[in-house]
């Protein structure tokens with residue numbers, strides 16, 4: 509008989525931990541007062557980019573090293589991972605940002621305009637250069653959370669809202685864990701989901717900008733997630749008009765076909781970041 513393990517929090521951290529320990533035969537219980545993964549958790553709003561090389565511009569070494577294993581892990585867990593890499597772009601006036609970014613990451617191939625158009629035909633003649641990071645991928649976070657929950661339920665692990673804790677406790681409560689980890693801080697990440705059938709991007713695209721960087725993650729069926737502001741704040745509250753305007757203008761600058769998009773969602777979760785990390 510293996511000793512029981514209680515995991516607090518059923519966001520991506522809690523579910524992946526539960527999955528891994530269940531696979532190894534441990535007796536896991538999963539407790540979250542808010543129930544199954546949903547709008548209350550940061551994971552619901554994530555972009556789903558598996559982009560350790562691009563993140564290495566700002567992230568710490570363990571994030572980059574362990575992030576390199578993520579796509580394989582998700583695929584093994586039965587979650588669909590799209591492996592088409594990431595494309596990093598800058599408008600003509602911001603080309604220095606692209607050079608700076610390329611210098612700061614360890615990887616990527618600089619493409620010319622024809623190379624960018626070959627990868628993303630919808631961007632033809634719009635960008636003179638682009639940095640392509642072939643090793644990266646992306647997934648649909650909500651589908652991934654649902655898939656883990658279904659797989660865990662099949663093994664008898666369901667999210668309980670008020671079970672007592674037993675055995676070893678693993679804390680995956682996100683920002684709430686600040687009661688034990690004083691150096692956690694909140695970062696608000698405002699994001700927008702659009703339906704834009706005229707946009708044909710097939711991989712995450714980052715548009716660098718000195719003040720208002722943007723990334724766009726395709727979700728399939730003409731749906732795109734735009735993210736994200738990174739504002740040092742713990743208040744959830746509604747997204748600000750300024751943030752939404754900045755995201756939408758950047759998307760329009762990336763591809764004017766976003767101009768006809770339908771706005772499906774505006775979200776502003778707060779994610780927990782330790783001392784110097786990014787999200």
Ligand SMILES: Cc1cc2nc3c(=O)[nH]c(=O)nc-3n(C[C@H](O)[C@H](O)[C@H](O)COP(=O)(O)OP(=O)(O)OC[C@H]3O[C@@H](n4cnc5c(N)ncnc54)[C@H](O)[C@@H]3O)c2cc1C
Pocket residue numbers: 516517518519520521522539540541542543545548549550551552553554555556557558559680681682683684696697698699735736777778779787
């Ligand atoms: C806009 C945005 C875009 C992002 N994009 C990406 C991306 O592209 N790629 C990437 O890798 N990361 C991305 N991130 C970061 C990623 O979303 C977070 O790092 C991740 O979701 C954090 O997961 P978590 O499980 O720690 O937290 P959460 O998902 O917030 O889960 C914490 C859970 O703890 C529960 N809880 C609270 N109190 C208790 C309690 N007392 N007991 C038990 N449970 C409790 C909550 O209900 C919640 O379900 C993004 C973040 C944001 C905001």
